[in-house]
Structures are given as structure tokens and as C-alpha cells.
Amino acid sequence: MLGRYGGRVILSNEPGSFPWSVLAERHPALIRKVRDAFPYGPDQRRALDALLKNSTEGVIEPLGARAADRAQWDAWGRAYFGRSWFDVPFLWAESYFYRQLLEAVGYFAPGPWQGIDPFRPFKLAEIDTAEADEELAALDELARQPVEVQEEALLHGSLWGNRADLGFRLSAGEGDASVDSQLVANDVEMLRSLFTGGALCLVADNAGRELIPDLLLIDHLLLHHRVGRAVLHVKPYPYYISDATTADVIDALRRLTAAKGAAADSGHRLWSAMTDGRLTVRAHSFSCAPLPYADMPDDLRQDFAAADVTIMKGDLNYRRLVGDRLRPATTPFAVPTAYFPGPVAALRTLKSDVIVGLEARTEAALVAAEDQRWRTSGTHALIQVRP
Numbered sequence: 001m002l003g004r005y006g007g008r009v010i011l012s013n014e015p016g017s018f019p020w021s022v023l024a025e026r027h028p029a030l031i032r033k034v035r036d037a038f039p040y041g042p043d044q045r046r047a048l049d050a051l052l053k054n055s056t057e058g059v060i061e062p063l064g065a066r067a068a069d070r071a072q073w074d075a076w077g078r079a080y081f082g083r084s085w086f087d088v089p090f091l092w093a094e095s096y097f098y099r100q101l102l103e104a105v106g107y108f109a110p111g112p113w114q115g116i117d118p119f120r121p122f123k124l125a126e127i128d129t130a131e132a133d134e135e136l137a138a139l140d141e142l143a144r145q146p147v148e149v150q151e152e153a154l155l156h157g158s159l160w161g162n163r164a165d166l167g168f169r170l171s172a173g174e175g176d177a178s179v180d181s182q183l184v185a186n187d188v189e190m191l192r193s194l195f196t197g198g199a200l201c202l203v204a205d206n207a208g209r210e211l212i213p214d215l216l217l218i219d220h221l222l223l224h225h226r227v228g229r230a231v232l233h234v235k236p237y238p239y240y241i242s243d244a245t246t247a248d249v250i251d252a253l254r255r256l257t258a259a260k261g262a263a264a265d266s267g268h269r270l271w272s273a274m275t276d277g278r279l280t281v282r283a284h285s286f287s288c289a290p291l292p293y294a295d296m297p298d299d300l301r302q303d304f305a306a307a308d309v310t311i312m313k314g315d316l317n318y319r320r321l322v323g324d325r326l327r328p329a330t331t332p333f334a335v336p337t338a339y340f341p342g343p344v345a346a347l348r349t350l351k352s353d354v355i356v357g358l359e360a361r362t363e364a365a366l367v368a369a370e371d372q373r374w375r376t377s378g379t380h381a382l383i384q385v386r387p
């Protein structure tokens with residue numbers, strides 16, 4: 001399948017490939033995990049079992065007639081109904097899986113389980129750890145450093161926070177923190193040159209141990225007038241296991257304000273910034289769409305156009321920013337992001353096959369050392385900017 005920006009759209013039908021493993025292994029593991037995390041009743045358990053069978057062995061079916069977003073998903077996916085989940089675009093199949101999982105647990109239907117995030121126990125467990133305590137305590141020392149040092153450290157905290165992704169940890173052996181970590185592209189200075197006192201959009205990825213450093217970065221940029229206001233984009237409903245919603249922002253702020261020292265100071269400043277409008281949270285429906293950002297609606301485009309810089313966090317946002325396609329890794333980052341309405345930066349750890357913007361020698365060194373494993377192992381990261 002060749003598209004507008006070149007490169008083949010990623011499907012999941014090659015056994016042993018990364019996308020195949022997500023559908024064949026990660027999704028079933030996630031269903032079992034969610035099933036065990038709540039005392040769901042027989043109907044929900046049956047629905048989860050049916051989703052497990054359908055998504056691995058069956059064909060894609062439309063949403064039920066009563067689903068409020070049925071027409072929307074019909075428009076996005078009519079061409080895929082009746083086909084195996086493995087034979088349609090990977091991005092579409094994953095997004096629809098999360099939509100169907102919420103359907104199975106009754107997230108949207110009026111009733112006692114409406115609005116209960118099936119991933120919340122895992123998100124909360126993550127910020128309630130000794131590691132999280134240590135990370136927050138380290139802010140006291142950081143606050144004594146020069147502002148530039150703080151900024152660089154907080155940018156890296158936000159970047160590597162992306163490794164703490166719950167979906168990632170469902171796959172055995174991946175995400176080993178002892179593995180050498182490195183940046184395969186580093187436009188950090190260009191990114192910093194874009195903080196000129198105007199507006200920042202930060203498109204969040206995961207809750208918990210990624211969202212907290214994202215918020216700390218926003219606090220730093222506001223405090224030091226590096227940006228005048230910030231818009232934090234989150235998901236309107238639970239998605240890709242750990243993706244941040246407004247409820248997760250509140251949990252993260254409460255975690256910060258309940259801490260001590262510099263962490264608590266940041267938490268209180270962020271709280272005030274939300275109340276006075278310097279920090280706003282947006283939960284646009286397109287944030288859970290199975291589509292690349294190239295297809296974004298006009299109101300979202302205007303949001304990004306008004307920002308001095310938009311920071312896209314994480315792997316999924318990267319796939320949506322540059323398109324979920326296999327292109328030469330040396331394709332300049334500016335090519336697939338040319339459509340974006342303003343300066344845009346990606347802060348991402350590498351957790352899927354998609355990659356652009358590498359220098360030829362960087363790619364050659366990675367392949368020589370690891371074959372293609374560097375693409376999905378989560379041990380490498382990048383900061384890429386299109387000013």
C-alpha cells in the first residue's frame with residue numbers, strides 16, 4: 001500500500017513481526033490483566049472473552065447500534081469490517097481494539113461501570129512506588145542548579161519518562177532499564193530555541209511516571225517565562241493502556257502537591273496555572289482517532305498553529321505525526337511533518353518500527369550492533385524538531 005507520503009502502511013499480518021506480536025500476544029495479555037483487576041460481572045467477562053477470541057481469530061465487526069460513536073467508527077473503518085484484525089492498518093486495529101475493550105467493560109454504557117477506567121489501577125500503582133518517591137526527592141537538588149541545567153534535565157526526564165509505558169511492559173524482556181540507553185537524534189538545542197515566551201502545546205502520551213515529568217517540564221517553562229501559556233492535550237477516554245486522561249492529570253497533580261519540597265512547590269504552581277488559565281487541558285476526540293495527524297480537523301489544526309512549538313510525546317504520537325509507514329530511516333523528519341501547521345518536536349523512545357530523520361551512519365551503526373531490534377526495544381530515544 002503506497003500513500004501520500006510514500007512508504008508502506010504497516011499491517012500486522014507477518015507472523016513474528018512487532019505489530020503481529022502486539023495483536024497476537026499483547027492484546028490477549030492485556031485483556032487477561034484487565035479481567036483480573038476488577039470484579040466485573042458475568043456479562044463483562046463474557047464480553048472480554050469474546051473480544052479476545054474475535055480480535056485474534058475473528059473478523060472486525062462494527063460497534064453496536066447504540067454506541068454514540070457508531071457513525072464515526074463506521075466512517076473511519078467501513079472498509080475494514082469483515083476483515084481479519086491482522087490484515088488492516090496496525091494503527092487502526094490497535095485503536096479499535098481499545099475502543100472495543102472499553103465497550104466490553106461497559107465504560108460508555110449508562111450504568112455502574114460507566115466512566116470506570118479499566119487501566120486506572122495500573123496507572124496509580126506506577127506513581128505509588130519507591131522509584132517515584134526518589135525521582136520527586138531529586139527535584140530538591142535540581143532546583144539548586146542553574147536554570148539551563150534544570151531545563152535540560154527536565155527535557156530528558158520528560159523524554160525518558162516515555163519508557164515507563166505500561167503496554168510496553170506486557171512484553172517479556174523489553175524495557176530493561178540496564179540496557180544502554182542512547183539518543184539516535186538530538187535536536188534539543190533547536191527545541192530550546194523555540195521557547196520564546198509564547199504558547200506551548202504538549203501532546204501527552206502516558207499517565208503516571210511519564211505525565212509527572214511532562215508536568216514538571218511545563219511548570220519549569222512557565223516559571224521561567226520560557227513559555228507564557230501551555231496547552232496540555234490528553235485523551236478523552238482511556239486508550240493504549242496508560243495514555244493520560246484528565247483524571248490522570250488530576251492524580252498526577254495530587255501526587256505532586258502531596259509530596260515534599262520542590263515537587264510540592266511545582267504541584268502547587270501547576271494547580272494555580274490551571275486555575276488562572278496559563279495551563280489548559282484539552283481532550284479532543286481526534287486524540288483517540290485511528291488516524292495520522294495529517295488528517296486532523298480544523299479546530300485542532302488551529303490549536304497547533306497558535307503554538308510557538310508543539311511537543312509530541314511518545315511512540316504512538318510519533319507514529320501518528322509521521323504516519324504509521326515503513327519509510328527509509330534517513331527520510332528527513334521535515335518531509336513527513338511538512339503538513340504540520342507550526343513548529344513541531346517529537347520526544348519519543350523507540351517502541352515500534354516507524355522511524356525517520358536518522359543520519360545514514362547512525363542507522364548503519366544501529367543495524368550493525370542490533371540488526372533491527374533497536375526500532376522496538378525501547379532502549380533508544382530521539383528528540384527531533386521541525387522548526
Ligand SMILES: O=P(O)(O)OC[C@@]1(O)O[C@H](CO)[C@@H](O)[C@@H]1O
Nearest residue numbers: 022165167168314315316351352
Ligand atoms: O505511545 P507510547 O506509550 O510511547 O507507546 C505505545 C506502544 O507501546 O503501543 C504500541 C504497542 O501496543 C506501540 O506502538 C508502542 O510501542
